[in-house]
Amino acid sequence: MNSKPAHRRSSPEFPTSALYSSPSLGRLWKKVHLACSPFLRRPSVRRLYQKPAPQLLKLLRGPYSLIALGCADGTKEALLLKKLPKPAYLLAADTNLSLARRAARRLPGLKKAACQIDLTTHLPSPISHLRRLSLFTLYGVLPNLDPLPLLRRIAQRMSRGDLLLFSANLARGRSGFAGARKILHQYDNPPTRCWLEAAVKSYRPKLPTGRLQFSVHPDPRQENLARIEARWISPRKAVTVFSSRRPTTAQVETWIRSARLKRLSRFLDPRGEEAVWLTQRQG
Ligand SMILES: C[S@@+](CC[C@H](N)C(=O)[O-])C[C@H]1O[C@@H](n2cnc3c(N)ncnc32)[C@H](O)[C@@H]1O
Numbered sequence: 380m381n382s383k384p385a386h387r388r389s390s391p392e393f394p395t396s397a398l399y400s401s402p403s404l405g406r407l408w409k410k411v412h413l414a415c416s417p418f419l420r421r422p423s424v425r426r427l428y429q430k431p432a433p434q435l436l437k438l439l440r441g442p443y444s445l446i447a448l449g450c451a452d453g454t455k456e457a458l459l460l461k462k463l464p465k466p467a468y469l470l471a472a473d474t475n476l477s478l479a480r481r482a483a484r485r486l487p488g489l490k491k492a493a494c495q496i497d498l499t500t501h502l503p504s505p506i507s508h509l510r511r512l513s514l515f516t517l518y519g520v521l522p523n524l525d526p527l528p529l530l531r532r533i534a535q536r537m538s539r540g541d542l543l544l545f546s547a548n549l550a551r552g553r554s555g556f557a558g559a560r561k562i563l564h565q566y567d568n569p570p571t572r573c574w575l576e577a578a579v580k581s582y583r584p585k586l587p588t589g590r591l592q593f594s595v596h597p598d599p600r601q602e603n604l605a606r607i608e609a610r611w612i613s614p615r616k617a618v619t620v621f622s623s624r625r626p627t628t629a630q631v632e633t634w635i636r637s638a639r640l641k642r643l644s645r646f647l648d649p650r651g652e653e654a655v656w657l658t659q660r661q662g
Contacts, residue, residue: 390610390617395523396474396497398578398621405475407574409452414570418455423649428455428518430646431544431657432462435514438542442467444513445488448533449473449498449520453482456516459544460487467511472496472503498529502536513537517545518655522623525600526631530638537660543640544657550625551651555605559595559625562652566607566623567593575609575620589613591620598624628654 399408417424445466447456450473460466469488473479476495483493494503498520515533526547533543550558572591579586589611598604609621626634628645631654635642640658647654 390619392619392622393578393582394499396499397582398523398575399478400474400495401581402475402477404574404578404581405451405478407570407577411570411574412451415565415568417565417648417653421648421650424653425458427546427646427648427653427655428458429462431644431655432459434644434657435459435463435542439463439512439514442511444468444470444511445486446470446503446513446515447472447482447486448496448502448515448517450482450516450518451475451478453486455518455546456482456486459516465489466514468492470494470503474498498524498532502532513541515541515543517543519546521545522548522625523621526624526626527601527634527637530634530640534638534640534660539660539662541660542643542657543659544655546653546655547631548623548625548653549628549631549647549651550605553627554603555625555627555630556595556597559605559607562625563593563595563607566609566621571609579611579620586611586618587613587615598622601630604630631656 399405413419443466447453450456450471453471465487467489469486469491471479471482471493474495474497479493483491496503537543552558575591592610592612594608596606596608598606605625607623607625608619611618611620632642635658639661641661642656643659644657645654
């Protein structure tokens, strides 16, 4: 048996912002999204992002704010907002400011702003000054960042009654590991390699010459959670450049409870590979 703690066995990791924060990396990520994302390839996945609308129409009775966290150019929020009244205030927040600005331009809102944030350390400050009900969105972000601390941080910033919609990429079956191995090809492909290799090249301190290797590992902070990783392998070291967690629905629901959020609804795609949760800050 290996007696080392899990975090010691894993390789050092890139901060996720290093994959997205420059305009050119943002453009390369968008190419990956256009070529590989199930959201664009499968209408049933796109529909997930409008399904919460009828319930939200009942919950959002007056003026509300929409806080779009890690929204990129706001494609998914735009779909939802087609079915909702225009928010009184819209904040688009992402580590990539040019993408956040694009989201703020395209999304409806009586007042709008865009800002650069690092969700691993803080949330945008205007949130705490808002008085009306806020609807937060967090789409496509949970797989890349440590999920439970992130959900806790967001929940702490929410006021009573505020709503959080978030998505997760799931692994089918009881254990995420076999499911994650089956969909490795969604990650190990030329556009994703091109994006991640560009991120490696621009990273400082410079990494030694090496190659990308994709595989499935346990999350270093939660051993029963499957994580697809792209590691930069060089003769002397391995660095985890990218990771995407593939929880089961049960694991996501444990995080919701641990973050002291209440699950209002869950919308699951027919293949069981992606879901959107509507949650609310408990009293
Ligand atoms: C996989 S993309 C998802 C984008 C979009 N929400 C969607 O679902 O299509 C992850 C997004 O999170 C942003 N992001 C990654 N790390 C971040 C961080 N530490 N703080 C804030 N945003 C981050 C990226 O810039 C990117 O827009």
